[in-house]
Amino acid sequence: MFLNALEHMMRKKLILIIGILSVCYLLLFWRGIASVDPQGLQADSGIPTTDADMAYAALSIAGSMLSVMVWGLTIILGASILPDEMEAGRMSIWAALPQSRFKVYASTSLAPLLVSVIFGYLLFGLTALITSFYAPFTPTSIPLAIVSMPVWLSATWAFVIFFSQIAGKIPAMLITFILEGFAVGMGNIVELAKGVPDLHESTFYTVARIVTFVLPFERGYRSVQMGLLPEASMIEEALAFMGLGGALPLWEIIYPAAWAALLFFLGYRLFMKKDL
């Protein structure tokens, strides 16, 4: 059934469009970074610029854009198989085959997650690789980036799957987009507060922190970013003020995965009770 779900998804024009957009992005990024002159940067700013700094800047800026692309992809793909099959009336055929409802649910919902994670790896990985051609650098922790990718995306994916069981495909996508945007904004506040100690005392910070717990969409992303960013960069601290740096404790990385597992299970409970 998992293979069936993958086959259904790979046949969608959406995947082709996303593939073309991704290639366009990578080519533009390649062209952009190839045109940067490190000596020119140093002369303009008057600050010595290392390869690591250049890589840091490139990955930070590209990372923000990539995160939106991969988030969007996860939301759209997440809503593309399970809710689609239900709305098309095909779920009854799959569920009438000799397989459990859990298998139907898990296969049709996990396939989009797998594709999103693969896209995430490809986009972030190729961006880092292209960067390393022009600004050789040593990533802080590749294993951290690899582990954080599915954790990050599973939180988004689980929300879409869960809401699709309550409200249907389009509302689930919209709700997740809105919640995600809100959570990312609050996550940036939390990161910013690392450089502004006074902010820790404010109610606003408390609210932002609570939101990042209830909607843990961007914790994993920050770990992906952190794992890929170069070691020994001089501009790391400066960028931290933009909410792009700073280490996360391990539990904050694992927590979204636990959240995703819970929502996945709750979605399954709803699916079990549905008349197909």
Added chain:
Amino acid sequence: MMNRAIRVEGVSKRFGKTQALAENFSIEVLKGQSLAILGANGAGKTTLMRAVLGLAVPDTGRISLYGLPPSDPDSRIGVRFLPERISFPKWATPLQMYRQFERVRREGREMEFIHRAEKLACGDLLERKLGKMSKGQRQRIAVALMTCGKPRTVFLDEPSSGLDPSGRMLVRSTVAELVDGGSTVVLNSHLLGEVEKVCDWAAFIHQGVLVTHDRLEDLSRFKGNVIIETPDPETMSNFLGGSGTVKGKSLAYPLPEEDGFAKLTERIANSGIEFTGIQLHKESLEDIFMRIMEGETDVS
């Protein structure tokens, strides 16, 4: 009972304010039976099928398929379901759909599907995308997908929907072939003439209530006359006292009681008048349907 394919016991199912299956709905289907589920639109026929397959969760009661609850995937081994409205992905060809089904059910061989498709006169469509087929072509493919091989039980919800007369005939012969092959068939169709030809049993449902469930031949009532096929109906009519209505090469002779049939047959046989057939005129399935749906429930 080892011979039981389906058991529905005290089931009820409600969709919001609509009672799809009334309290204590119970029915049994034995292995190899061909059962027609009949009733008006909204009577609960499709809900019953879906409940048996585990697609609709009953509010009360118990259901078993080959002794297992519908929640057990093993209960659906060898079980096929053709829903009334089937929507295939447009990109897929029939062969791709077959392979997708077989990845899960692992019950048959591709040749069996190809043979079935050929029998349903859609063998030339197997490589064509389903999105580029007419409704009737897709329906033939759907029937082929769900009836190929040797299924244990087949649930067919309006299998002739959208088909032309030749397609209906082919579907009818497919169902007959399944029955002959020993499959249990549960058929939901409004085409009573076709149902009558392939099903031995019928269950009549009215507003979620099982009105009656019996063999078709036992449900059919005697209509008060005997049809005698003879080359000379006028002579036969005179021999029987001038009564009866001549219609072509047959005579409809009134018989007050069904019990008198044996005596009448003996009398005609000894008359020396040539005849080719004699039978009790009984209700067609359409007659039974109308009688039961008009509120008469005492059919036994």
